[in-house]
Amino acid sequence: MYNPDLPLEVRVVDKIRETPSIFTLHLEFTDPDIDLEYRCQPGQYNMLYLYGVGEVPISIVSDPEHRGPLEHTIRSVGRVTRGLDRLRVGERIGLRGPYGRGWPIREAEGRDVVIVTGGLGCAPVVSMIRYVLRRRERFGRLVIMQGVKHTDELIWRKQYEQWQRLPNTQVLLSSDISGPNWPFSVGKVTVLFNQARLNTRKSIVMLCGPEMMMKASIERLLALDMPPEAIWLSIERNMQCGINHCGHCQVGPHFVCQDGPVFHYPELAPWLGVTGF
Amino acid sequence: MDTQYAFLPRNALDQLLDALRKAGFDRLVGPIARDGAIVYDTLTSAAQLPHGYRDEQAPGRYRLHQADSGRCFSWANGTQTLKPLTFAPQEVLWHCERDAEGCLRFKNPTVNHSPTAVIGVRACDLVALRLQERHFLGGRFHDPHYGARRESLFLLAVHCTHPAKTCFCASTGDGPKAAIGFDIALSELDEGFILEAGSLRGGELIRTLALDDATERQRELAKTEIETAALQQSRSLPSQNLREALYARLEDRHWDKIGMRCLSCGNCTAVCPTCFCHAEHSVPTLDGTQTTHQRQWDSCFTAVHSYMGHFLVREETRLRYRQWLSHKLASWHDQYGRSGCVGCGRCITWCPSGIDLTAEVAALTRQETSHV
Structure with missing residues (x-):
């Protein structure tokens, strides 16, 4: 019986503590053949299974073409993620995937890539950023705008500072509430739009984060004459199967687990920010 | 292929059940009046069918009444659909074992569904089955659990002649006549049943019974009863596309x-x-060495x-x-x-x-x- 639902065993080969509640797992298939076969796209996710507890959908942070452990950055909020937070290096969990539609790599080629994220929303686009940086010549400017609520919520600060020093790359950070040692902007992520040097004619925008933040950002982008067709976004819903069957992730006509999590903005526009969908 | 209409006398209904068993369907499921409702359960003889029962349905109300009739399908439906037989209320998706070193071994469940013939399936439920097949089997991911259960079924539909006040299948275009998805469809008349094949294996089974053809009059009568059942429906949806x-x-x-x-x-x-x-839920054993991953209706x-x-x-x-x-x-x-x-x-x-x-x-x- 071919069962699309059957997980594969992976081993935790490293675990990075990002903040008290956010951690990154580095995972490797225990069967080396699977390790060679596994392919994913930036923006896709895996279902991670904690033995005896359950599964959660977690986006893939690592560059899909980089041969090495799969990286998943996780916020410890629920039953399964709190359990995953207690894992130690060497322990084993289940993994099935990759699932869903990732970022539009082909459409992005030759264009400026504008990334707008909020909070841990940056995780699903980090693999895209890494993808662009490894194939720099295929893309135009890279503009990264990241907003957080509190300055201490910013993870990967060093990485942002590294990216900031790269040519043809602009990194803008903002925090709703400022704190000590915060040389960046204060306010919502939308305050960064005035500083970003955006060429709306040759850009592709990728958003990820709280839906209200994405909605506000899109309104601002449209006001700046960004065409709706140039905008893509990744959203989250309750997902239990990942294969279009369980019904929880529906947003209007869309099954987020397979039609998304990355959507073309015109597809999702009627549903974005509508309470209850 | 011309559709053949065979006539099965009422007192020969058990012969049909025997023929199904001989054809390899170890399990027969059909409607039974129990606990004040029509339920689908294991059937061993035609005598268990709900002879003479009528259902009275209204918003928030379901009552069974015994009427002076020898018919066994003069009711519309009960709570159950075909759904539990294909999309099981609980289904084991996989098992996982953990050894002393913490290594995990994932295993598919053992599947062995005995061939089952279901008698008395309604038109609405056959269309619903088609829709669920589309969901579980027609997409990018084929659901093997649903697929195995579906493959084990042989379906005998009964065209509806006694709609409930809550029925509105005529307006959705899905009944009262069973049109798709059955192996054999039955029309119930006072004196017996008209059998019509909907699949090759349905046709073969009808041939093993060596029945006479249904008469023109019987077929006319059955057709009229179904048409009347459509006209009797008092509820409707304003459009098939809302x-x-x-x-x-x-x-x-x-x-x-x-x-x-x-x-x-x-x-x-x-x-x-x-x-x-x-x-989906994970259900571990008490000693923690095994866990069962299962799905349950939500x-x-x-x-x-x-x-x-x-x-x-x-x-x-x-x-x-x-x-x-x-x-x-x-x-x-x-x-x-x-x-x-x-x-x-x-x-x-x-x-x-x-x-x-x-x-x-x-x-x-x-x-x-x-x-x-």
Whole structure:
């Protein structure tokens, strides 16, 4: 019986503590053949299974073409993620995937890539950023705008500072509430739009984060004459199967687990920010 | 191939059951009157069928009455659909074993569904089966659990001649005549049954019975009874495609009114033959060495259905009802090319508040309800 639902065993080969509640797992298939076969796209996710507890959908942070452990950055909020937070290096969990539609790599080629994220929303686009940086010549400017609520919520600060020093790359950070040692902007992520040097004619925008933040950002982008067709976004819903069957992730006509999590903005526009969908 | 219509005398019904057993269907399932309702259960003889029973259905009401009739299918439906036989209320998806070193071994469940013949399937439930097949088997991911159960079934439909007051399959275009998905369809007459094949194996089974052809008069009578059953239906939906109408009314105040009456109990989704939502759970053994990953029917009326770790997408009942109805009658068109409602009326009967989907649609689309 071919069962699309059957997980594969992976081993935790490293675990990075990002903040008290956010951690990154580095995972490797225990069967080396699977390790060679596994392919994913930036923006896709895996279902991670904690033995005896359950599964959660977690986006893939690592560059899909980089041969090495799969990286998943996780916020410890629920039953399964709190359990995953207690894992130690060497322990084993289940993994099935990759699932869903990732970022539009082909459409992005030759264009400026504008990334707008909020909070841990940056995780699903980090693999895209890494993808662009490894194939720099295929893309135009890279503009990264990241907003957080509190300055201490910013993870990967060093990485942002590294990216900031790269040519043809602009990194803008903002925090709703400022704190000590915060040389960046204060306010919502939308305050960064005035500083970003955006060429709306040759850009592709990728958003990820709280839906209200994405909605506000899109309104601002449209006001700046960004065409709706140039905008893509990744959203989250309750997902239990990942294969279009369980019904929880529906947003209007869309099954987020397979039609998304990355959507073309015109597809999702009627549903974005509508309470209850 | 010309459809053959064979006549099975009423007293020969057990011969049909015997022929099914001989054809390898170890398990026969059919309608039985039990606990005040028509339920589908294991059938050993035709005598167990609900002879003379009529069902009285209304919003929030279901009663069985014994009538002076020798017929066994003069009722519309009970709570159960075909759904539990294909999309099981609980299904083991996989097992996992953990050894002393913490290594995990994932295993598929052992599947062995005995070939089952189901007698008395209604037109609405056959269309619903087709819709669920589309969901579980027709997409990118083929569901092997659903597939194995579906393959084990041989379906004997019975065309409806006694619709309940809650039925509206004529308006959805899905009944009362069984048109698709059956192996054999039966028309019940006072003196017996007309058998018609819907599949090659159905035709073979009918031939083993060596029956006479049904007469022209019998076929006319059966046809008239089905047509009358369609005309008797007093409820209806205003259109077979309400997508635009409902999408345009997602912020209508009528949702608040329904939300005040809806108990969010999930009865409608449990009895609906097309609802497919399910939750997945891990169930470990007490010694912790094994765990079973299973799915269980879920409902968009529960709070956890839209649980997101730090918030619920649908906290209020009105939003859950809107999700259910707008999915069933509107976004189903986007997903599967038609409405997800087959007009069986079970959600009306089994709603403890008596919420009537046809009346709510009429109110939302500002038309008079066609119910009299």
